[in-house]
Amino acid sequence: MADPQSKGGLRGWLGPGLIVVVVLVGGAFLEATVDGPAEGWFLRAFLVTGLLAVVGYALLVHLPTRRKLRDYRAFQLSFDEQCEVLGSSLEDLRHGDLVAARERLGGLPEDMSRAVEAANRALAALIQQIQSSSVEVANSAGTVQRISSELASASSQQAAAVVEITATTEELARTAGQIASNASIQAELAAHSETAGDEGAAALESAVSGVEAVRQHMDAIAGRADTLGSRSREIYRVLDLITEIAQETHILALNAAIEASAAGEHGERFAVVADEVRRLAERSRESVDSVRTHLDEFSGSIRGVVVATEEGTKAAHQVLEGGKHTQEAIAQLRRALAETASAAREISLATQEQGTASDQVVLTLREVSEVVQRIADGLGQYTGAAERLNQLALSIQLLTQSFRIDSEHSLKHLLARWTDRLRNYSGNLEAVGGVLEDLLEECPYLELAYLVDLSGSMISFAANRDLVGDREHPGGAAVGQNYADRPWFQALSRDGRAAVTPIYESLLTDDPCFTIAMAVRDADDEMVGTLGVDVNLLNWTKI
Amino acid sequence: MTRDEPHERFLLVRTGSMSCALPTSDVVRVVRRLRCFAVPGSQPHLVGLAQYGGEPLPVLDLQVLAEGGVSNARHRSTVILGRGRTRRQSVLGLAVDEVLRVVRLPRKIGGGPDAGYAGETVKLEGEEVRVLNTQELLREERDESGATDG
Numbered sequence: 001m002a003d004p005q006s007k008g009g010l011r012g013w014l015g016p017g018l019i020v021v022v023v024l025v026g027g028a029f030l031e032a033t034v035d036g037p038a039e040g041w042f043l044r045a046f047l048v049t050g051l052l053a054v055v056g057y058a059l060l061v062h063l064p065t066r067r068k069l070r071d072y073r074a075f076q077l078s079f080d081e082q083c084e085v086l087g088s089s090l091e092d093l094r095h096g097d098l099v100a101a102r103e104r105l106g107g108l109p110e111d112m113s114r115a116v117e118a119a120n121r122a123l124a125a126l127i128q129q130i131q132s133s134s135v136e137v138a139n140s141a142g143t144v145q146r147i148s149s150e151l152a153s154a155s156s157q158q159a160a161a162v163v164e165i166t167a168t169t170e171e172l173a174r175t176a177g178q179i180a181s182n183a184s185i186q187a188e189l190a191a192h193s194e195t196a197g198d199e200g201a202a203a204l205e206s207a208v209s210g211v212e213a214v215r216q217h218m219d220a221i222a223g224r225a226d227t228l229g230s231r232s233r234e235i236y237r238v239l240d241l242i243t244e245i246a247q248e249t250h251i252l253a254l255n256a257a258i259e260a261s262a263a264g265e266h267g268e269r270f271a272v273v274a275d276e277v278r279r280l281a282e283r284s285r286e287s288v289d290s291v292r293t294h295l296d297e298f299s300g301s302i303r304g305v306v307v308a309t310e311e312g313t314k315a316a317h318q319v320l321e322g323g324k325h326t327q328e329a330i331a332q333l334r335r336a337l338a339e340t341a342s343a344a345r346e347i348s349l350a351t352q353e354q355g356t357a358s359d360q361v362v363l364t365l366r367e368v369s370e371v372v373q374r375i376a377d378g379l380g381q382y383t384g385a386a387e388r389l390n391q392l393a394l395s396i397q398l399l400t401q402s403f404r405i406d407s408e409h410s411l412k413h414l415l416a417r418w419t420d421r422l423r424n425y426s427g428n429l430e431a432v433g434g435v436l437e438d439l440l441e442e443c444p445y446l447e448l449a450y451l452v453d454l455s456g457s458m459i460s461f462a463a464n465r466d467l468v469g470d471r472e473h474p475g476g477a478a479v480g481q482n483y484a485d486r487p488w489f490q491a492l493s494r495d496g497r498a499a500v501t502p503i504y505e506s507l508l509t510d511d512p513c514f515t516i517a518m519a520v521r522d523a524d525d526e527m528v529g530t531l532g533v534d535v536n537l538l539n540w541t542k543i
Numbered sequence: 544m545t546r547d548e549p550h551e552r553f554l555l556v557r558t559g560s561m562s563c564a565l566p567t568s569d570v571v572r573v574v575r576r577l578r579c580f581a582v583p584g585s586q587p588h589l590v591g592l593a594q595y596g597g598e599p600l601p602v603l604d605l606q607v608l609a610e611g612g613v614s615n616a617r618h619r620s621t622v623i624l625g626r627g628r629t630r631r632q633s634v635l636g637l638a639v640d641e642v643l644r645v646v647r648l649p650r651k652i653g654g655g656p657d658a659g660y661a662g663e664t665v666k667l668e669g670e671e672v673r674v675l676n677t678q679e680l681l682r683e684e685r686d687e688s689g690a691t692d693g
Contacts, residue, residue: 247575250642251620254554254573257645261552261567271552271645278644 019057023050082108089116095497096403098124099413124405131400131409138393145386148379155376162372166365173358176351183348190341197334204330208323215316222309225302232299239288239295246284253278394503394537398514402500411535412498414443415518419531422451422520429460436462445539447508451520452530454493456484459529467536468508483532488517492530503537512537550647555672556622556639558606562672563639564648564665569677571625571634573642577602590614590638595623602636603680609661609673614638626681635680648674 027050030043085107092101102120105113256274260267404412418439422432436449440462447468450461458481483489491499498518506513517532553564554573579591579602588607593600602621604614620642625634646667660679664671 251573251575254642254645257552258554258567258570258573261645275645 013062015057015062019050019054023047023054026050082112086112086116093120093123095495096412097497098127098403098405099416100404102406124403124407127400127403127405128407128409130396131407134393134396134400135409138390138397141386141390141393145383145390148383148386152376152379152383155372155379159369159372159376162365162369166362166369169358169362169365173355173362176355176358180348180351180355183344183351187341187344187348190337190344194334194337194341197330197337201327201330201334204323204326208320208327211316211319211323215313215320218309218313218316222306222313225306225309228302229299229306232295232302235295236292239292243285243288246281246288249281250278250285253281394512398500398503401516404498411516411533412500412518415498415516415531415533419518419520422529422531423522432460433462436460439533440464443533445536446533447506447511447513447536448532448534450532452483452489452532454527454529456482456486456489458483463508464536467511467539483530486515488515488532489530492517492519496527506534506536508534509536511539550649552645553648553674554622555643555646555667556605556620556637557641557643558604558639559610561606561609562643562667562670563605563609564646564667564672564674565622565624565637566677567645569624569626569681571623574621574623575619577621577636577638579638587611587613590636593621593636595634595636598634600634600636602638605637605639605675608637609675624677624681626678637680 023046027043027047030046085104089101089104089108092098092104098120102117105117105120108116253274256277257271260271260274263270401411404410404416406413408414418435421435432451436451439449440446444464444466446464448461448463451459453459458479460479488499488501491497496519498516501515503512503514505511513534513536515532515534517530519527520529520531522528552567554567554570556563556565574595577593577595577600579593581591582589585591588604590602590604593602600623606612607614620639622637622639622642623634624637648665648667660676662674662676664673666672
């Protein structure tokens with residue numbers, strides 16, 4: 001391909017050349033057609049004019065045009081370079097590397113560089129703002145999701161509780177009905193009891209009257225018994241007198257017999273009479289003894305009667321006292337029964353009203369249950385929306401992480417810093433392991449950091465024990481393991497730019513995570529490996 | 544004992560658990576509740592002195608006299624003995640619990656003047672009865688009276 005500058009130079013000389021050719025062709029034509037001296041003058045004038053035109057053109061048009069063309073060529077060269085710089089910067093921008101895009105702006109004019117840098121910064125600020133907002137949205141969505149989930153759970157429990165309360169209230173209403181029925185029955189029973197109490201009080205009064213009559217009879221018997229006792233004592237005195245007389249008679253008969261024996265044969269008959277008298281006296285004494293025995297028994301019986309009468313009187317007194325107490329108790333019982341009947345009627349009325357109120361409460365509770373159930377359903381949908389919002393926020397977050405901005409929240413920028421550190425340690429595996437450990441220590445939300453070579457084979461890795469714990473590493477996390485089939489490795493190998501994977505479930509923690517991979521370059525800026533980190537989404541969003 | 548068999552009348556008395564028979568020939572009178580006045584320092588069988596017919600009458604406790612012991616002084620009857628049933632001779636009172644009746648016993652029973660006052664024992668209607676020698680009692684009384692007089 002010809003040089004555009006040399007081609008432009010030929011085009012620059014084409015105008016004056018054509019003028020010279022026209023002048024020369026015109027002079028030649030005039031030379032051939034002009035025959036006289038006037039015509040020779042005309043020819044010379046033509047040639048002079050043509051020459052002047054050529055010179056004038058050369059001075060007035062060609063030379064300024066050439067200068068302008070030179071300036072234009074220089075400008076064009078500079079413009080191409082600037083376009084190339086700008087293209088590279090925009091290419092970096094297209095891949096989200098705002099830092100590289102800003103670093104390339106040195107070749108641009110100051111105004112353009114300032115304008116592009118301002119746009120870069122504005123875009124970075126926007127991305128950072130989006131990052132922060134997405135983090136806040138994710139956190140808020142997570143909070144809303146958690147709260148709405150708790151509210152949904154609480155609403156479900158509340159709905160269940162309302163159902164239980166409804167059932168309990170229905171049971172309460174039924175119980176109130178039973179209570180009302182029982183209270184009515186109790187009122188009837190109390191009325192019956194009151195009637196029975198009246199009858200019992202009358203019967204008791206009659207019994208008390210009877211016992212009072214018995215007591216009076218007892219008193220009469222006691223009086224009679226006392227009289228009998230007095231008479232018995234008189235009989236005892238009479239018996240004592242008879243005994244005394246009998247003994248005197250006995251002594252008299254004995255003395256008579258003694259006198260008769262002293263009289264000898266003459267007193268024989270008198271002795272017989274005396275002996276008969278003595279016998280009579282003895283029989284009298286025996287009769288008196290017999291009477292006394294009977295009288296003792298009679299007196300004993302009288303004393304028994306007196307004692308029994310006293311006990312009967314005492315018992316009658318006790319019965320009367322008991323009867324009075326019973327009458328008072330029956331009177332109190334009747335009053336209590338009357339109050340019970342009244343209270344039972346009031347209870348019946350109150351429980352009937354309570355039953356009506358309970359029915360209304362049940363209806364209200366059913367409406368509340370439906371509302372609570374709708375709230376629970378709505379909260380469930382709300383929870384789903386919050387979860388989707390959370391996912392969306394995480395997606396935005398991931399989207400913003402596809403940009404590399406000069407921010408501590410930019411994982412690509414962070415990773416670029418650590419790949420720069422690894423640049424000095426290539427080939428030193430122990431040093432690489434230390435760097436990876438330092439990386440995990442600085443970024444506690446990373447589960448795994450690893451370095452793979454250009455063939456995709458893992459060279460070194462470090463696991464975050466705070467997140468992974470003591471569980472065994474899965475098959476993928478081992479030195480020598482090949483990652484060539486991983487999308488991030490393939491994408492990195494394709495254009496050498498940092499790659500961010502979609503969210504997937506971590507084999508180490510079962511938490512959602514994503515991977516960021518970035519090329520590690522040597523001092524000659526040649527790619528020598530890939531630094532990959534697995535970001536634990538839950539811990540990352542907390543940060 | 545037959546009706547033809549010579550017999551004598553005795554006054555049957557009881558004092559304590561002992562039944563005694565006193566010949567009616569020496570019995571002056573039977574009195575009840577004769578008031579006695581105890582004599583301090585006297586013999587245990589001397590119940591005391593009573594007044595009978597205006598004269599002092601020594602009263603002996605038959606049970607203490609027969610069996611010893613101490614007089615209970617609760618006798619209800621007193622048998623007044625007198626030799627020949629006269630009050631001019633020696634008179635003595637025997638305090639007993641009860642004077643039962645007059646019974647007939649063989650004459651040979653009773654003993655002479657030289658026998659002790661506790662005579663022999665006979666069976667009367669299946670019960671042992673001690674026949675007292677009242678003459679001995681009255682003799683002792685007379686001797687004591689004589690000694691006193693003398």
